[in-house]
Amino acid sequence: MPEILEQEDNQLRLQQINAAIDSGMFVYVRNLFQEMPAYDLALMLESSTSKTRLVLWQLIDPDMHGEVLEELNEEVRKSILKNMAPEKVAAVAEGMDIDDIAEVLRTLPDSVYQQVINTMDHQDRTRVEQALSYEEDTAGGIMNTDTITIRPDVTVDVVLRYLRLKGTLPESTDSFYVVDRNDLFIGSVSLSSIVTARAEVIISTLIDDDVTAVKADMPEADVAQLFEKYDWFSAPVIDENGRLVGRITIDDVIDIIREEAEHSLMSMAGLDDEADTFAPVVKSTQQRSVWLAVNLVTALMAVAVSSMFEGILSELAILAILNTLVPSMGGVAGNQTLTLVIRGIALGHIGDSNSRLILYKELAVGFLNGLIWSLVIAGVVVLWKQDISLGLVIAFAMMVNLTVAGASGVLIPILLKKMNIDPALAGSVILTTITDIVGIFAFLGTATWLLSP
Amino acid sequence: MPEILEQEDNQLRLQQINAAIDSGMFVYVRNLFQEMPAYDLALMLESSTSKTRLVLWQLIDPDMHGEVLEELNEEVRKSILKNMAPEKVAAVAEGMDIDDIAEVLRTLPDSVYQQVINTMDHQDRTRVEQALSYEEDTAGGIMNTDTITIRPDVTVDVVLRYLRLKGTLPESTDSFYVVDRNDLFIGSVSLSSIVTARAEVIISTLIDDDVTAVKADMPEADVAQLFEKYDWFSAPVIDENGRLVGRITIDDVIDIIREEAEHSLMSMAGLDDEADTFAPVVKSTQQRSVWLAVNLVTALMAVAVSSMFEGILSELAILAILNTLVPSMGGVAGNQTLTLVIRGIALGHIGDSNSRLILYKELAVGFLNGLIWSLVIAGVVVLWKQDISLGLVIAFAMMVNLTVAGASGVLIPILLKKMNIDPALAGSVILTTITDIVGIFAFLGTATWLLSP
The missing domain is CATH 3.10.580.10 (CBS-domain)
Structure with a gap:
């Protein structure tokens, strides 16, 4: 009976390999690597810090380098190629499928790319240049030429x-x-x-x-x-x-399906879908700070709105305490709708023919949820502060904000899509800005009108 | 030359079909459906409201019903099966692959299931019962038995x-x-x-x-x-x-890969990954309200923390105005780390062997980002309010909260995973609770200490 595969414990092996490298047992690691499939070697590199990664790379049999590069995610692959001489890249490319060579060459800086192409033999060069003549994310860019x-x-x-x-x-x-x-x-x-x-x-x-x-x-x-x-x-x-x-x-198609599905998840947090989990600290900080900057601007807009109500805030401290509640619930409800609609657009469920249907539906869901949580929160506030007007104010603001959240969750991604902006990337920030500002206006505005002493 | 496939415009066709149904042209729709593959028919049903869905289903050739059911997402499939007589379900099942029949039967209520099984012939019943003897999400549950x-x-x-x-x-x-x-x-x-x-x-x-x-x-x-x-x-x-x-x-495996990748996206918004985009309003409201309830509790915890500082909030209204800034930035930074770590765990990049490495890395990233945004925000506040102590207070709070956010973004999903709780589902709520509470404490606490008049 042949070996029966159980899911190997990649983590356990990684631990052993790290320990072996720490104690300088390079030959042991090299031998271990010879028995591992390219997929596992790639996983191992992706699970290591950029420093360890280069050591591990040296210990992998050069004959396997091509296959491992094929399996690596883009950012990690770049970090390895950056440290390789052009002749080495060319040597590695020899054993690879044409579509994968093209993918690797696309990530190289122009000068290195030229050097690599020049070291290739004539036939390879022609085939690679033909593959590169197709756009990266098209059928031509992912195809192989070895047909019968x-x-x-x-x-x-x-x-x-x-x-x-x-x-x-x-x-x-x-x-x-x-x-x-x-x-x-x-x-x-x-x-x-x-x-x-x-x-x-x-x-x-x-x-x-x-x-x-x-x-x-x-x-x-x-x-x-x-x-x-x-x-x-x-x-x-x-x-x-x-x-x-x-x-x-189909194996090339699986990669596309996985990348697409991951794209929404990562984009909604402002991350690149090819992000290297173990990227160096400075690089990660740079990548994240763009997103934090955008969010700071929107948070400051909310602050600016609050500051318009400085008068009543200084008179009634309870308003300051409750001020986060309505925006927070609006953000959560809106993000639920947004996520559903982003997935719906990606799967082809939502488009021109039924965008109005989903808008009505989510407006109704937002309104109903607004009703439920208005009652709950009004109850909590009235019991806590014995103040019925305050309960009314927050209930009204909650109703307004959850209904607006439902509508925004549908309209924002549909409009962004029409403007050719990725809804997964920009949708969440815009939505939160709206639910923050509407929430604060509705709450503090109504409070100014009803509660001003 | 054979027909060359371009991506058909599903939305355009949906519009035509809806118009045809509204004007009672059922025969036209029925004929149109006869030329569409099961995948397109399933997409069409998923893109319609639950009411239209049942009309469309009646117009699909019963010989195609089995194939279409196979392609449908779980929630939509259930909503259709609910309206079918057991004999009809049995008739549809006859033309389906064993693994798909088993999947359909699993979603039926027990009484209907028994009826369906009883109307099957002996051979089919034995094969289906054998398939059902394997757990749903295992190799046995997704395999077919037609081997050579x-x-x-x-x-x-x-x-x-x-x-x-x-x-x-x-x-x-x-x-x-x-x-x-x-x-x-x-x-x-x-x-x-x-x-x-x-x-x-x-x-x-x-x-x-x-x-x-x-x-x-x-x-x-x-x-x-x-x-x-x-x-x-x-x-x-x-x-x-x-x-x-x-x-x-591999076609069964692709479905698994897609579902897994979608799972994180949907769970992080508190949605079921099989959620029906066009579910009825009341059902959607119910499903969403659970998540909103959880978030209300965490928002109220933040309110409770703020209320501990009622004294200083009533004295300095500017604190009330700025109080959302630090929690908001912490939430965003923490969610970036959380998303990266959730993906890293799912891909097998992060585990026992390197959880410490990723913790150190994200702590450092959080600290560095804290430093950058402390300086920026302190600058803004000092320029706006001409108050250096206030700038110091908010800078300090920002540093603390972004560092805590980095650590929490790593530790929460790793701990949840160890406790066998889905990090994608629970991670974001717990993280936001922590960044809200730490943010408010750090800001208002330091303010009480440094700014109390």
Whole structure:
């Protein structure tokens, strides 16, 4: 019976490796690394500080460097490439898939890029430059060029004999592409239909109607959606003239799906989705401070609004104490709606046809929640301070703010999307600014009107 | 040249369909639906309100119902199943994959479930009950049972002849599983190695060392990680005795990856990751109110802390005005760290071996950011109010709170994880409570000490 995989304890191994490096047992670590798949080595590098990372990198078998680079997240990969000589980068690139070499080269500074390209042999250079001619986030940018093509008029028997002669197939081949003499794409034939067909069957009769080609300039997010929609394992890529130029396999698509899903989470906290968990302190501080600066400006706007009510705040200290309550609840309620709508837009649930429906729905939810929490908070305040007018003031402000929060949670991301601004990045700040300002106005404004001594 | 796929405009079509339904053109919609893949139909249902959804469902060809149910998100699926008679559910289930039937049946109430099971024929019932015997979120729960098995001692020629006799292979077959007479799993042979081998080669020599079997009780998240790690397209599943029981294909794994990545985003806003975007208002209000209740409690704790400083707040209204600034910046900074750490834990970057490293790093980042924003905010306050002591007070509070925010952003998710509580769900509330309370204490406490008239 073969080895049965249990989820290895990456953390435990990391601990052992760190201990071994601390005591200088480099040979031990080098041997350990030789038995680990590239994915695990990449995980290990991503889980280390930038200093340890460079030591670990040196201990990885250079033959594995290419594969490990492929698996690394962008920021960590950059930090490693920065420390490599151009000839070394070129040497590593030799063993890599074309789409991955292109991805690596894209992250290099121009001068290093030229040096790397110059050290490559002619054939590699042409292939890489062709791959680089496509935009990064398109079908052309993620495709591989190692396709197997066949003519429509040959028989199954001819294909099988050709395959036996060839001996091996490109990784994850599940189908062959049928092209004419000019490389024009005709269709796709699955490996399984070839092995189940009789020997004399003509290839053109086996073409799979469900598989259509994607254009090289299609955005990668659309490619990923097609893969999910039709449960494809691979798809042919054609240029603007209908010529076959490569194929995309599902393992590349998985990376896109994961990155997209992570993007919203990270952006909503003002982080880059490729952020290096263990980036150096100064770099992290710089990256975070932009977001903190934006938030300081919005917080100061809230302060400016409060300061308009300095008079009543100095007369009634209880207003100062309760002043955070309404903005805080509005922020939470608004962020719930915002998150739902951002996900809805990303999944294709929300668009022009039903944006009004979701607005009505969230307005109603905001109003109902406003009603519930107005009553609760009014009850708390009346019991605590024995002051019915104060209870009324805060209840009214809460109603207004939660309703506004519901509307803003829908409108902000939809408007940002129309303006081509990423709602996940900017939505939360704008929303909080609105719920802060409306909350303070509603609370202190009503208080000035009803409670002024 | 075949049709070239561009991303269809789902929203445009939805608009047309809604218009058609409003004007009673049901036959038109029914015909339109017949040309749409299940994925698009599911998207359409998910993008509609619960009322329209039931009308649309009636217009979908019943033969497609099973496939559409497979694609729907859980909450929407439940809302549709609730309105179907048990016999209808049983009829729909007939055309579905075993793993999908099991998933659907799991969401049914017990009484309906029994009725559905009783209307199935014996063979289906046995297969479904076997699938249901595995936990929902394990390899056994997501596998299919339609594997092709071969004996180790036959030749490639025999296999090819057998496949031709069979005529078709189960969907997305990329390899066959080699088993002995007792169904004990021996290894996996890829379709591509069979077509490239000579006819007389013995199967046992073609076994792929890279593919190992997954145990039926392995959690699905671990299965997904193995697929990513080894770039598998499919994997065999075995029971505790090493017997082959099924196979998992990558299209099921993609769903798991997407759900996991969405989970953090939705949980951090207190939403269920299977939430229905267009759920009825009352249901949505209920779901949201739990989270708002939790936040009200934490906001009231902040209020209680502020009220301890009622004396100085009534003397210096400027403190009331500035009181939101320090908690707000702490909340934002803390949430950045929290999000980074939650992602780091999910990706396996952060664990016992390096939790101390990330704590030191985020403490340093928090301290540095505290320093920067202390200086900025002190500058603003001194220029605005010409009050150096006030500037000192708020600068000190900001330093303390941002440093605490950095530490909390690391410690809270790590501790929650150890207590088996989902950090994405509870982390943000606890963090905000801490940064609010520490922020208010630091600001008003220092103010009481330094500024009391």
